[in-house]
Amino acid sequence: MKTMVFLSAGLMAIAACAPATAQRRSQEPETRDQYIAQQQRRFAQMDANGDGVVTKDELSAQIAKRMGNTPPPEMIDSLFKRMDVDGDGKATAAEVATAAGAQFDAWDTNKDGMLSPDERRAGQMALMQGMRPQ
Numbered sequence: 001m002k003t004m005v006f007l008s009a010g011l012m013a014i015a016a017c018a019p020a021t022a023q024r025r026s027q028e029p030e031t032r033d034q035y036i037a038q039q040q041r042r043f044a045q046m047d048a049n050g051d052g053v054v055t056k057d058e059l060s061a062q063i064a065k066r067m068g069n070t071p072p073p074e075m076i077d078s079l080f081k082r083m084d085v086d087g088d089g090k091a092t093a094a095e096v097a098t099a100a101g102a103q104f105d106a107w108d109t110n111k112d113g114m115l116s117p118d119e120r121r122a123g124q125m126a127l128m129q130g131m132r133p134q
Contacts, residue, residue, distance in 0.1 A: 029114040032104045040101035044092055053090035056080045 030038070045055045046062045059080055064070045083091035085099065107123035108115055115123075 010101060011107050027117050029116050031114060032101060032108075035104045035115055036097055036100045043091075043096045047093075053092050054083065055090055059083070059091075 043054060046058050048058045048061060056076055060071060060076045063076070063079075069081070080091070081087075083095070085091075085095045106117060107119050109119055109122070
């Protein structure tokens, strides 16, 4: 379960560079289905060849496109490890959907079925703190 929650960390790194429209939307509460759909859209953006899987190269290219420069290999390795839950060298849409659902459940602290902006920020902060080297 812990591994599943970290899957979206890679997607969150990309989301940090998302367009302003997506960031404005993050100020509104969202349902579990909306959250999963959002993560799947991000996955689809990374899947450059449309084969239903994301590779390290696709992840690196998407981050480079959004950030304007190529990320260090260590960063890609770390993010991809979180995305590739089963360790088979490719991240699938199913892995993203499962992990996004688990992450939503963990972040929805009041269990009302909605992820508030405060719950989202708290969850993102916890994820980022967990990604820092000790």
